[in-house]
Amino acid sequence: LTAMNNGVGVAADELLGGLLAPGMDRGSCLSRYQLLRYFKHFPYAPSPYLLEKLRAYEARHRRCAPGTLLYAEAVERLRSGHSAEGMECRYIVWLPFDGLGNRMLSMASGFLYALLTGRVLLAAIPPDSADLFCEPFPGATWLLPLEDFPVADLLHLGARPEQSYTSLLAKKKIVVDVDGNATAPPVPAYVYLSLGWQMVDRPFFCGEHQLALAKVNWLMLYSDLYFAPSLYTITEFQDELRRLFPAKESMSHLLLRYLLHPGNPVWGLVTRYYHSYLAPATRRIGVQIRMAGGDTVPADDKYNQILACSRQEHILPETNDGGNKTDGGGSDGGSTTAILIASLYAEYYDMLRSRYYEHAAEGGAWVGVFQPTHEERQATGKLVHNRKALAEMYLLSFSEELLTSGLSTFGYVSSSLAGVRPTILLPAHGHKVPATPCRRAVSMEPCNLTPPWGVKCTAKAVDGEDLARHLKVCEDWGKGLKLF
Ligand code: GDP
Incomplete structure (x- = not known):
């Protein structure tokens, strides 16, 4: 390509204004370095605060990714059945649900949630999507190793309303007081979040439940929705979201351009x-x-x-x-x-x-x-x-x-x-x-x-x-x- 239709120089800023981290292997993901030449509009630059959070996220991801000791420890905790307070690495596992557009939007929402809560996003990618997307984070994988994972049949968990957070609450398997303290019995090793179009787990969007969920080491995210806008309704997140995305409508735009690159x-x-x-x-x-x-x-x-x-x-x-x-x-x-x-x-x-x-x-x-x-x-x-x-x-x-x-x-x-x-x-x-x-x-x-x-x-x-x-x-x- 010698010229771009919008007249922006090719080498000007192939990493989208610092949105993408440098130092990844070009050959393994050409689109990451070339997409910029094809987009016609660049309405929003990422805020300095977003860039800071992304770089911090990438460092966290490297520390906690599959293959690290911290990951092995977290998987062992999951196997043992109870969450432990103070674990350095906490995860949100994205599960596939519905068509590709739905999946991309729930991935973006899940990633935003990981940014907001200090979690690490891992993706349970099924064979039907094996090479669709590049690895998004430098120096570590985002793919959840499915073999030996202590939650069986992750790709086929389905809507499972009976296992949802709401039903755990109903069965008193997790008890949350008004201040968000998850009281006895012990906090489960993982919580399955049913946030699909039926929106089973509405309490997820309450501050007190966010405080309780923060104690859970593993969250399994089952959603086909762009639920990111609803995170604004949680006081703890509102200021942070404002700082991350000073222009509200830039949220999905920047998240998608950051996270997803076609393989x-x-x-x-x-x-x-x-x-x-x-x-x-x-x-x-x-x-x-x-x-x-x-x-x-x-x-x-x-x-x-x-x-x-x-x-x-x-x-x-x-x-x-x-x-x-x-x-x-x-x-x-x-x-x-x-x-x-x-x-x-x-x-x-x-x-x-x-x-x-x-x-x-x-x-x-x-x-x-x-x-x-x-x-x-x-x-x-x-x-x-x-x-x-x-x-x-x-x-x-x-x-x-x-x-x-x-x-x-x-x-x-x-x-x-x-x-x-x-x-x-x-x-x-x-x-x-x-x-x-x-x-x-x-x-x-x-x-x-x-x-x-x-x-x-x-x-x-x-x-x-x-x-x-x-x-x-x-x-x-x-x-x-x-x-x-
Ligand atoms: P939604 O159902 O319109 O919200 O979009 P999704 O992407 O979640 O699911 C629709 C699925 O149908 C897509 O992922 C494709 O598999 C298929 N599909 C729908 N429209 C098109 C199209 O215009 N082109 C192609 N190639 N596939 C499409």
Whole structure:
């Protein structure tokens, strides 16, 4: 690559303003050093405090990672069944749950929690994701060694509400007083946190329970949510979060760019596709079309929603519908637009490509429409499928502008990585095309689709007014909350 589309010099700062630690092996993770050349937006630099915390985290991770004596000791404690106070290394183990976008958001949330609480994040990566991501931390692995781990069948624990923190509380296996003291019986060696879309363990978001959980050496995190915004509701974390992310909407953006880098097999897909189809254009628009659950309508209806949205928000190039104004003389001022479609289905690509084939774009601009795959159905258990899905999230994140689907973590991740406030297609609840086709997002933050509504905490509540200033109901989901 000789030049970048945004004109930033290649060598200027390949480690994203100090966000990434130096000294890792380039060859084993090319994307870590090359991603910077592909992103078009750099809206937020990391705060000095975030950098300090990240470097401290990396040092802690090295001290406590698998392979160290401290790790071996902590595993022995886990085997013995009770937590011990004052252990230097405490862990949060990320467990896989749901699709790739969901997983990336729960990883980012789990990592943030580890930053806030002095824990070490280890990932139980299943075979379907074996080489998707690079090792994020210098000099130590983040992979949990699954063989010989004292908690059996970690990858298949599932939702397990009966083992959740809430049920431990109900069964008095852990007793928490108002000051967060976990009283007798002895604190269990691990606690399983059920923080998925059903949000079983709501007490997790109370200060008193955070104090109690701090005494537990191992936490197993089972979540498919971006629960990070809900950490703001805990007084102990609020000030810290403010200092880490002075701009609220930079949280997921910086966490994802720090933590997740596609491994070389995925990076090969990404770069081959980008240079073949997207790089030649002067502008890229990513369009992500996802239909899941109750949010399905016939393809023609969805297509019309996309066009109505595009007209409302001025996203895709309009066409001269008469079709006779084109002079064939080429693009206006050399402007060319590449529209990248990410979707499980081929129809939208066909329809959009025909649109710009049969009609000239206004101003005579050249418009290319591209779609890397149409896998037809989600196949999260398959590595090759997941590699393509991840490649498409990153390709979307290299766009100047994004049109994404509501309720989709796939789209949320792309926008956060891109540093773009997307336009979000509103879901077709009950299979009905919504009257308002889409909304501009207030921030690049993902929606926390299941905040812990209704939880009653005894610890001091955070300043509600302050919360209201930076937490808002999501554009695409009335029960969800997002930072802005
Ligand atoms: P969400 O379900 O939209 O929140 O996103 P997830 O990423 O969690 O789960 C959807 C999964 O379906 C993805 O991880 C992919 O496996 C697959 N998928 C959905 N949309 C696409 C797409 O546009 N391209 C590809 N390659 N896969 C997709």
